[in-house]
Amino acid sequence: MAAELHVALVAADREVWSGQATLVVARTTSGDIGVMPGHQPLLGVLESGPVTIRTSEGGTVVAAVHGGFISFADNKLSLLAEIAELSDEIDVQRAERELERAKAEGDAAAERRADVRLRAAAAR
Amino acid sequence: MGAQLRVYKRRIRSVTATKKITKAMEMIAASRVVKAQRKVAASTPYAKELTRAVTAVGTGSNTKHPLTTQAETVTRSAVLLLTSDRGLAGAFNSNAIKAAELLTERLEREGKQVDTYIVGRRGLAHYNFRERKVSESWTGFTDQPTYADAKKVAAPLIEAIEKDTADGGVDELHIVFTEFVSMMTQTALDDRLLPLSLEDVAKEAPKGEILPLYDFEPSAEDVLDALLPRYVESRIYNALLQSAASKHAATRRAMKSATDNAGDLIENLSRLANAARQAEITQEISEIVGGSAALADASAGSDR
Numbered sequence: 001m002a003a004e005l006h007v008a009l010v011a012a013d014r015e016v017w018s019g020q021a022t023l024v025v026a027r028t029t030s031g032d033i034g035v036m037p038g039h040q041p042l043l044g045v046l047e048s049g050p051v052t053i054r055t056s057e058g059g060t061v062v063a064a065v066h067g068g069f070i071s072f073a074d075n076k077l078s079l080l081a082e083i084a085e086l087s088d089e090i091d092v093q094r095a096e097r098e099l100e101r102a103k104a105e106g107d108a109a110a111e112r113r114a115d116v117r118l119r120a121a122a123a124r
Numbered sequence: 125m126g127a128q129l130r131v132y133k134r135r136i137r138s139v140t141a142t143k144k145i146t147k148a149m150e151m152i153a154a155s156r157v158v159k160a161q162r163k164v165a166a167s168t169p170y171a172k173e174l175t176r177a178v179t180a181v182g183t184g185s186n187t188k189h190p191l192t193t194q195a196e197t198v199t200r201s202a203v204l205l206l207t208s209d210r211g212l213a214g215a216f217n218s219n220a221i222k223a224a225e226l227l228t229e230r231l232e233r234e235g236k237q238v239d240t241y242i243v244g245r246r247g248l249a250h251y252n253f254r255e256r257k258v259s260e261s262w263t264g265f266t267d268q269p270t271y272a273d274a275k276k277v278a279a280p281l282i283e284a285i286e287k288d289t290a291d292g293g294v295d296e297l298h299i300v301f302t303e304f305v306s307m308m309t310q311t312a313l314d315d316r317l318l319p320l321s322l323e324d325v326a327k328e329a330p331k332g333e334i335l336p337l338y339d340f341e342p343s344a345e346d347v348l349d350a351l352l353p354r355y356v357e358s359r360i361y362n363a364l365l366q367s368a369a370s371k372h373a374a375t376r377r378a379m380k381s382a383t384d385n386a387g388d389l390i391e392n393l394s395r396l397a398n399a400a401r402q403a404e405i406t407q408e409i410s411e412i413v414g415g416s417a418a419l420a421d422a423s424a425g426s427d428r
Contacts, residue, residue: 015169040339045347078173082354
């Protein structure tokens, strides 16, 4: 069996996903970072962006994460986010509407949020 | 039906209606307590991980941050008071308000100015009625607070603490909320939220755990910069959730005793009504007996 790490994707008000994975790719403020089992202890600030988790069963879990942290130690990875949604929870039509509305109103933060959701939904 | 009896009957009807309402409110509150408790539990993983991360940065580096540095002389403090929007919760709100007032008094005795921030219509009404200054207030979400609400509350507070005292900023932040101990016990307590003492945070983290030497991305300062406001938000969120759970528990208890009292009242009133009915019947019987005796006497007289 390949080496595994335990991943917990936690939003402020619930645990979104947890399980075993072989690779996690997330976007930190200084660029994309990939974490595999045995990575050195890490604590980073996440940007809004999609997070990709390759599970040990070979599947892929994609989540849209808006702000937060990544912390890794002892083969345990925690992704803390104020808001986190799995790609299959994302309502694409709603996100598209949001995107248009945000563009029309020039709301940069909302536009980025909607964009991240759409990209995460597209990656599933 | 006699007038007396009618009055009793009417009162019984009205108390029964009240009892139905309080019973319903009791059951609603009971289900909401459970829901609120579940929300507290759901927010625990985030809070735990965040505490761990703050501990890690706090112990792994010697970075200084405005949110963790104690001002040499504290001239102004902020007090955040969490109350509820709605009453009918026994002494819930008055206990929280009382705790806030005690704290304010203590801070003022220490020569500090106090800025008051209030969550919940009840607390706000209390302060407005006494024409006390409220720096900022939020209402409308105390029954089911969300994380976005906590962010809304935390933002101006963090801003105030980062500002210089001379420009109207504050040096420390206290929070007064009602801790949910159990279904039967909720205590109003005050807690100093900021400046954060990293030693205290470290104490909250599980004991005996040696934290690894973290690699900070992009740097320890930046991580701390991003981490501390989130930590404060999550603490406020937790306090909001506990307050909500306590409020529902207090409502449940208040409504339960209201229902019990209504039951007692109905019992007493129906005893009185029964006595009045019995008295009426007795009177009617004695009237009939008296009447027939008088008739018998009269007819006996005519017979003679």
